[in-house]
Amino acid sequence: MKIRELYPDVITEDTSYEYKAVLNPDSPIKWAKTLIGYANDKGGTVFVGVSNDGEAFGIDLEEVDKTKLLISRINDRHIFPHIKISYMMRSVDSNAEHFVLAVKVAPADSVIRYREGDYNETVFIKGDGNATPATPEEIISLSKRKYGVDNETSEVAYTDNQWSEYLNLCKEYRQDKSAPTIKELQNEEIVSKDGYAKSGFIMFSDNYSEDDTMICCRLWKGKNKTGIVLDSNRFRGSIANVFTNALNFIERNTKTGWVKTENGGRNEIRSYPKEAVREALVNAIAHRDYSISGTQIDVDIYSDRIEIVSPGSWLLPKDYNAYPAGSIPSIRRNAIIAACLDVANLMERGGTGFQTMIESYKACPDEIQPVVSIYPGFLNLKLFDRLYRDEVIELDLEGLTDGEKVLAILKMEGPKPIKELQMSLNYRSRSQFLNEVINPLMKSGEIYRDGKPKSPTALIKIKR
Structure with a gap:
């Protein structure tokens, strides 16, 4: 009997299923690493009583009990934190004498290790058909996925002089032009009650130097990346600093037009509404997935549009186009980073960023309304140039020096x-x-x- 006859969804061993004839009590790490790998990923199932080629021969009830006790003992003595396991049995014969034991592992909320002795711990991650020890980089990435990149309390005490860039950002955008007090930061859980910064707040500190906050900006001559790069820069450092620098890059590399008024004056018209650009950049910073190493936010300015691409999957259950204009629900991937932006008056709790962008383009035709494109692993937000049209406002230089x-x-x-x-x-x-x-x-x-x-x-x- 093949395993798929008992479990129709199971076709072959992969990242979610693995076959074991028996579990060897003398070398538990050989199968325990698979359980740990599943717990460190999205969960999975080990089928005991199944050959490598998927033949379900089964084990008797005595062996089933021994296998459960063995797993319980290894989980208690060697796996930390302990993983959550459930069992299912299905008979492989008409007399119900032999069974396939399905050992189902739930995804863990924290990073799971296998411990041998007092100091020897190994983190395993699941591949396609095998589990391997994680590299330091993989452990860091795994930890960010499990804990979130921004909500752990650090050992860095908050002091005003180490967050001057963030405080200046708050002074610029808050209505009363004030810097937040430590009490306000504690109320928002950005700083712990005993004065230590959360990990997300560390990314706003003046001396932050990791590449995960990087924003790459480019100005292209033309409508695609086959053209010439007219201007480019990579901004690193605190989130406050890279946000300001990226915003300035967009400001200096986008156009402004003028239209005459009835009384002979001039009204300035920007290619991109300032509030739309700011909201788009804030949205990318707040919702990007910082656990994906080697990635950054990309800002590309073309002759007819700006594209802001950020790493991270779409968190909502429906596609972007399935929601009415201006009614995108708010789901925060990075709670502390979003809270920091909220305190700076750059991001509202109601999730009105998309609404602000829509409102700033409300007088524009449908074909240049903001667009969100969803791809596996990243989001692309497009803002279209309001001056790049057949009825573009001509530059009027009359009367100027x-x-x-x-x-x-x-x-x-x-x-x-x-x-x-x-x-x-x-x-x-x-x-x-x-x-x-x-x-x-x-x-x-x-x-x-x-x-x-x-x-x-x-x-x-x-x-x-």
Whole structure:
């Protein structure tokens, strides 16, 4: 009899099922590592009384009892924390004399180890058909998945001078421009009652240097990644610092247009609403999966859109498009990181970030509404350029000084080489253009040169 005749869902050994003829009491680690591997993953089942090729021959009732006692003894003496196990039996013969014993292991809430002696502990993880000792990197990743990346109490005491970047962020975005008190941080469980920072709050500290907070930003010439990269940067450090730097990168590399009003004035129109960009970036930081090593948030600015890609699966039961516009439920992957952003007035508890983005685009046609694309292991949020359309608002330079014209061109069209700016303003002499227009703007701190002064690839950019 094949095992699939007893358990139709079981076809072969994989990451969820394994076959054992018997469990050897003299070498328990050979089968106990499988139980541990299942507990450290999504759970699984070991079938005892089944050959490697899936033939279910079964074991008698006496052997079933011995096997249960053996598992209980090893779980009690060698597996820490103890794993949760349940059993099921199915007869393989008409007389009910032999049975396949299904040993079902539940996924554990913490990292499970096999202990031999006082100091020898091994963490096992499950592969396809086998369980192997975890590497240090795999243990770290496993620990983050089990405990969450941000909600453990650290041994680092909270002091204002070690979180100055975060406190400055709070002062910038909180309505009263104040820094949170330690009492407020404790009430939000960002800091423990005895004054120690939670692990998620550590990621906001000034000296944080791990790569898991990194945001990679790129400005592309064109609508895809086959074009030329006009500007790029990788921001590392505290979440407060990388958020500010990434936001500034987007600000200086996106366009601004103007439209005349009825009374002859001008109204500024941005390619991307500031609140939509901020909410999109905050959402990526708050909900990304920090347990996936070697990944980062990617911000790519194209001629017609911004794409913000963050690691981590979609947490809601339905697809993004299945929810009415502006009614995305709030599920927080990283509770402490989200709380830190909430205290800084950057993220609301009601989960209204998507609603804010939708509202900022409410006057726009359907084809440029924000879009969330869900892929295995990551999310892609797209914001579309409101000025990149057939009815794009033309840049009106009438009545502006030459310096104002340069700033207007850079805001509207992005970074440009000096030669192109010179041609736009009809200056014949490069030196005259530099002395009368560019150098004064650089001296006042409104623009800067990215690259060597005489390099043809050097770009003039707005400093924001």
